[in-house]
Amino acid sequence: MKKINLAERPVRVDKAKLLQAMNSGKPFGITVEGEVREVPFDREGLYIYQVSVTKRPGMLGGNQIPTLAEHFGPTYKLTEEVDHVMIDASGAWDEIVPLNRAHALYDDTTSDGIMDFEDEVLEEISWHAIEFGITNRDIGEIIESSCEGRLFCVHRDEPFFFSALVYVDDIEDVRRKVHKAVSERIAKVIETDPDYDPELFDEEQEEAVAYFGLGKR
DSSP, X not given: OEEEETTXXXXXXXXXXXXXXXXXXXXXXXXXXXXXXXXXXXXXXXXXXXXXXXXXXXXXXXXEOOOHHHHHOTTSEEEEOSSEEEEEOGGGHHHHHHHHGGGOSEEEOSTTOXXXXXXXXXXXXXXXXXXXXOOHHHHHHHHHHHSXXXXXXXXXXXXXXXXXXXXXXXXXXXXXXXXXXXXXXHHHHHHHOGGGOGGGOOHHHHHHHHHTTOOOO
């Protein structure tokens, strides 16, 4: 899975195209690749910025466009060069998440962790897996380590901070790999952990082992 970490990846934007978009008075967005795009914004894009621009009255009665710093505000750190602008968007993560959440498979941006998956099959796997102590975070780690897609995040080690949105390329592949990995983990738990003796299974655990095709051992 491709990791796109805004804490390590400033975004390079063509200055002329950015100023043209600002002067247009029309909505525009900036992707993580530094592309300046107009509406409608495509489903596959990951955006660090979206705005509807309005010109402000100037002192002489004309229209005046805000400076780049004024336009982006304090959460974005800009470095201007002759022909491009480098944007450190990591401080604007709270503003960026809502721009990109709609098409993510899961959201790991809150202190509550991964609450759910935007896929019914993964939700069903999760519902059964928890009966054997396998959490949504565990499932997320399976996806992030073995599936193709994008991990869009801000990740810092000192002080530690991790917040991410995850997108996958092939949901069928994800379902197969997660089902297989979770099934293997449950089988191992049953074999090695006396707290999960098949003779002690409750109704939900019986349903879970049947779902994963394990049966009593």
